[in-house]
Amino acid sequence: MTEERLIISRKTNNKFFLMIAVGVVLLIAGIIFMAAGGGAEHHAEGHGEAAAAGHEAASWTKRLFVNLWLNNVYFTGIALIGTFFVAVQYVAYAGWSALVKRIPEAMASYLPIGGIVMLLVFLFGGHDIFHWTHEYLYDVNDPRYDPIIAGKSGYLNTVFFLIRMVVYFGLWILFTKWLRNQSLSEDLNGGTSYYHKSIRISAMFLVVFGITSSTSAWDWVLSIDTHWFSTMFGWYVFASWWVSGLAAITLTVIILKQNGYLKMVNANHIHDLGKFVFAFSIFWTYIWFSQFLLYWYANIPEESIYFIDRLGGNEGHFAWIFFFNLVINFVFPFLVLMTRDAKRQMIMLKIVTIAILIGHWFDFYLMMMPGTLRTDAGIGFIEIGTTLVFLGVFLLTFTKGLAKASLVPVNHPFLEESVHHHV
């Protein structure tokens, strides 16, 4: 089989750097705007009576930290799905995906950066994002003592949280590198031994992933709303990551194909990726609804507060995103990708995958903002700027990872089968 090398031109790289630069400029503009008090009307009324009203307008640092956290969780999740996708394909003895497996492999190269950013943002901005990090909540003599949060201190304490974070990233990066090394050695030496070893590594990773994807979702997203809890939450975040990751893989395959790479990928592979995106956007909705229905039906105040915050609460600030989330992540992909032809046409899939990637960014926005910035949340320069910076960095590491190895895993035992894939 012929090797295919991706060449990232200087021009393309410059585009990514430009993306980061524009992001930084927007970010600085947004920060200046906020710090000067121009942007937030809340500031004007807030400052004087803030203490009395119990409402303090969010500072720009808080907004910045929450945005960094939001984007980092989103992009780390997509990167992690890269390894998860590869592992699932190995364990399932899947043949069709051999031609596209280098893309999810390379997607995971963002993980180390994600880990560092996650650690730094938590160390510097932990108090701004997580209410439970405040010491006084656990002090019985303090008037602000919170028995519910204090009861969770066995799990939710800074030291254990940091240990967990390091362990998650350590394990994820370890397995990613391990699988990647097998794959690259296979390119050089051939034989089936690397394949069989990859299956064993993948099986181990899936066990690790099964636990850590849930617990990391509790840590990084669920604990923002410290009082609230949901047994569906690990699945919910996983579903959101998984469908965004699949959309990212599909979009990359299409873009590479349109630029003349991945010559052996044909409509059948695109069709299968499209089915994945279609199926798991429904899966996400199923999880969303399973979570919503029970809380809506039981209507217990401590549980339904989560949805009230996102609907009528917070002055109805998030209501439009609540419905927008369902439309862009379920109705739109469901109706557009329903026919076979749509899943085989690159243009349709391109539109849907971009919509899903934007939609799930909003999904994470909706998970994090009501518990942190509340009515001060918005979508302005800071949000767009931070996202652009992260996107730029993600694409830089991703394309660098892609360019490092042949796009076709030349000695993969199932490559022949993948080339002749037919549905």
Place this chain on the structure above:
Amino acid sequence: MNKKFVLGIYDDEDVLLTAIENIRAAGTKIYDVFSPYPVHGIDDVLGIKRSRLPIVAFFGGLFGMSFALWMQIWMLGFDWPMIIGGKPHIAIPSFIPVTFELTVLCSAFSMVITFFIVSRLKPSLKVNVFDKRSTDDKFVMAIEVKDGVTNMDALNDLLRSNGAIEVNEKEVVK
């Protein structure tokens, strides 16, 4: 009315696929091909159009969804309103599981029933087996013979030159 068929027997999948292409290119109409297992790509070379069953499925599903919503809204909202769990009479979220199930059910049933009707599957159906070996290890290609039109010798040559290991004739009683 009896129909006569010429049967080309093949024992190799790849030979069969090229044979189908060549025979169709030569202008001969193939009645059908029987194989012990599904052969990849055979639909394309036989020129079989894609099934329109998904369209039936869509409308079956649409019907199921509309029916389920109408049924629940009418029953619980108008015909016999009841307060359940302090929710409004027409509480859409609680209707969704039933709506989902009926959508799937009607979609599936409409497909199965349409399939039975279109392919005329019924308990009393009498099936003509052209060659019993097509359920074991041989591929059987059937070409209908039109009296006075079909040149039997040319057809025989065409089949044999395209790799048929046997060429038989069969009369089917309708």
